[in-house]
Amino acid sequence: MMERKTTKALILEATERLVAEHGFESVSLRDITNNAKVNVAAVNYHFGSKEKLFEVIQCRYIDPVNEERLRMLEVLTEEGRVATVREILEAFMRPLLTVVKGSEMSEKLFFKLMGRCVMDPQGGLPEDMVPGMKRVAESFTEALLAAAPSLTTELVLWRLHFTFGVMAQTLLHGELLYSLTDGACGDPDAEDQFQEMIDFCEAGFLAEKGAQK
Amino acid sequence: MMERKTTKALILEATERLVAEHGFESVSLRDITNNAKVNVAAVNYHFGSKEKLFEVIQCRYIDPVNEERLRMLEVLTEEGRVATVREILEAFMRPLLTVVKGSEMSEKLFFKLMGRCVMDPQGGLPEDMVPGMKRVAESFTEALLAAAPSLTTELVLWRLHFTFGVMAQTLLHGELLYSLTDGACGDPDAEDQFQEMIDFCEAGFLAEKGAQK
DNA sequence: GATTTTTTCAATCAAGTGCTTTAATCATGT
DNA sequence: ACATGATTAAAGCACTTGATTGAAAAAATC
Numbered sequence: 001m002m003e004r005k006t007t008k009a010l011i012l013e014a015t016e017r018l019v020a021e022h023g024f025e026s027v028s029l030r031d032i033t034n035n036a037k038v039n040v041a042a043v044n045y046h047f048g049s050k051e052k053l054f055e056v057i058q059c060r061y062i063d064p065v066n067e068e069r070l071r072m073l074e075v076l077t078e079e080g081r082v083a084t085v086r087e088i089l090e091a092f093m094r095p096l097l098t099v100v101k102g103s104e105m106s107e108k109l110f111f112k113l114m115g116r117c118v119m120d121p122q123g124g125l126p127e128d129m130v131p132g133m134k135r136v137a138e139s140f141t142e143a144l145l146a147a148a149p150s151l152t153t154e155l156v157l158w159r160l161h162f163t164f165g166v167m168a169q170t171l172l173h174g175e176l177l178y179s180l181t182d183g184a185c186g187d188p189d190a191e192d193q194f195q196e197m198i199d200f201c202e203a204g205f206l207a208e209k210g211a212q213k
Numbered sequence: 214m215m216e217r218k219t220t221k222a223l224i225l226e227a228t229e230r231l232v233a234e235h236g237f238e239s240v241s242l243r244d245i246t247n248n249a250k251v252n253v254a255a256v257n258y259h260f261g262s263k264e265k266l267f268e269v270i271q272c273r274y275i276d277p278v279n280e281e282r283l284r285m286l287e288v289l290t291e292e293g294r295v296a297t298v299r300e301i302l303e304a305f306m307r308p309l310l311t312v313v314k315g316s317e318m319s320e321k322l323f324f325k326l327m328g329r330c331v332m333d334p335q336g337g338l339p340e341d342m343v344p345g346m347k348r349v350a351e352s353f354t355e356a357l358l359a360a361a362p363s364l365t366t367e368l369v370l371w372r373l374h375f376t377f378g379v380m381a382q383t384l385l386h387g388e389l390l391y392s393l394t395d396g397a398c399g400d401p402d403a404e405d406q407f408q409e410m411i412d413f414c415e416a417g418f419l420a421e422k423g424a425q426k
Numbered sequence: 427g428a429t430t431t432t433t434t435c436a437a438t439c440a441a442g443t444g445c446t447t448t449a450a451t452c453a454t455g456t
Numbered sequence: 457a458c459a460t461g462a463t464t465a466a467a468g469c470a471c472t473t474g475a476t477t478g479a480a481a482a483a484a485t486c
Contacts, residue, residue, distance in 0.1 A: 028472075161389075203417050254464080256444095
């Protein structure tokens, strides 16, 4: 029976907080243990090394997000049904919202952390995450190709890549927009942000090459 | 008369190389001076501190890019002419190509460096770069608003933000696409990449809210 | 209650960090 | 010839880095 949170959990929470705010490279063991009010040696005792702790952090939420992505996509395409581009993008993005709601983190912190994982992968993605990412990329490419038959595989890959960029930027620098414009752009909730992203990326996917309008 | 490159230049080149590859946070003074085959003290002698060196690196190319952006936009809108969204996006992106061609760096290195500057701004943008960035954001927002009068200011800001994400992702992780798909997506030159980005972002800008097709 | 087993802690390690100093050397222009 | 600035090597500074140790404390097991 634990009266307070376990040390392991304290470390994880502190690391998530600090990494979300400052990025993997800038966070030291002492930063973590001081912030978690825990002994320095605890990290190595519970996780083996700083690097392994970071791998845990990276997998903790991305894996569930990717599973949920595939699950949603499966629903869309079962029984040979052809989903729309918009539905597929929804299946790609919404899991971020779903998973954060199942966690104890705030949306902003969670999004930043996800952004860090995507943009600062601290020495490449953890080895055992690569297959999952690949499966997601392949499944969604296939679905998008069916949804927009006029596109080539190559083009779908490019535009999925761009979609990734839109998401990463929004996750990581959601507040930059606010500051750069002196608050002219409001502080919309996550749901609004997702609709904006989907509008933008859907149109991007459906664009014709060299389109003028 | 110098027979070989000046120490200052050697330091700058080595720093650009290392930062492009590993990011600001991961590069140490010794990394730089060893790589440049230069004495450790040289950095502080020529630049005052590591931080100031990094500021120089950040401004060295971003400032010219921003100036060229404004110049191109000015040409488009002179004499009260209303530019198209596509033309404006061109003015936003092409300066990256223009500037890299005027430099001595390879395209890939340059793009990665630009990506690092945008995504890892090493303790926020240098103070004297902020006004320039703001001017660019304001000018392009204004132009885009004129080009697509059906959009609100808020929406233009969001979509400019997304465009930024598309660029950053492409600059920084252009090779991720290649590796994640086992080379299924070719190795297109920079010009092709820009056309793909412009197609995608133009359509995104012209999207209607909640559009279904 | 005694005995393992797990967890926590302060202290410490070697290595690396940015930076500075001193002194010697090299190139330049006056 | 002298002065000036550039460059180097070497040493050292105070500090932080990730990791490890051995002993104490806590928890679980018997």
